[in-house]
Amino acid sequence: MIVILWGVLLGAWLAVKLTSPGSGIFTQQRIGKGGLPLNCYKFRTMSLGTKEASTHEVTADSVTTVGQFSQKTQIDELPQIWNILKNELSLVGRSPCLPVQRELMSARSELGVLDEIGGITGWAQI
Numbered sequence: 001m002i003v004i005l006w007g008v009l010l011g012a013w014l015a016v017k018l019t020s021p022g023s024g025i026f027t028q029q030r031i032g033k034g035g036l037p038l039n040c041y042k043f044r045t046m047s048l049g050t051k052e053a054s055t056h057e058v059t060a061d062s063v064t065t066v067g068q069f070s071q072k073t074q075i076d077e078l079p080q081i082w083n084i085l086k087n088e089l090s091l092v093g094r095s096p097c098l099p100v101q102r103e104l105m106s107a108r109s110e111l112g113v114l115d116e117i118g119g120i121t122g123w124a125q126i
Contacts, residue, residue, distance in 0.1 A: 001081050012043050012075050015066045022048040025079055030096035031105055033117045038088045040096060041079035045070050052098075080120045092126065093119025 045067025
């Protein structure tokens with residue numbers, strides 16, 4: 001996939017780098033299979049200094065112009081191909097949660113959801 005999408009990956013990274021200060025790639029710790037932490041990679045869609053939280057908990061003005069397009073088209077998710085290559089995520093599966101989402105992690109643990117590998121997109125989105 002990296003070979004096929006290299007142009008899109010490069011273009012998205014350049015768009016982020018050229019339109020806002022900071023790194024083009026954003027790394028966020030998530031909870032993976034077995035409740036173990038993993039570093040999830042995405043193209044940065046928010047301004048530097050934005051609090052680390054779920055997307056729906058962050059104000060809309062924190063999202064950059066390129067980030068708005070990237071989130072709509074889900075191009076921001078493409079760097080997670082690296083997580084797939086590392087066998088930390090699959091293409092389709094549950095979304096890995098943030099370490100601060102303790103209630104969600106507890107419920108997923110009780111249901112055995114954390115026994116499965118997470119994914120970039122879910123069955124509901126497909």
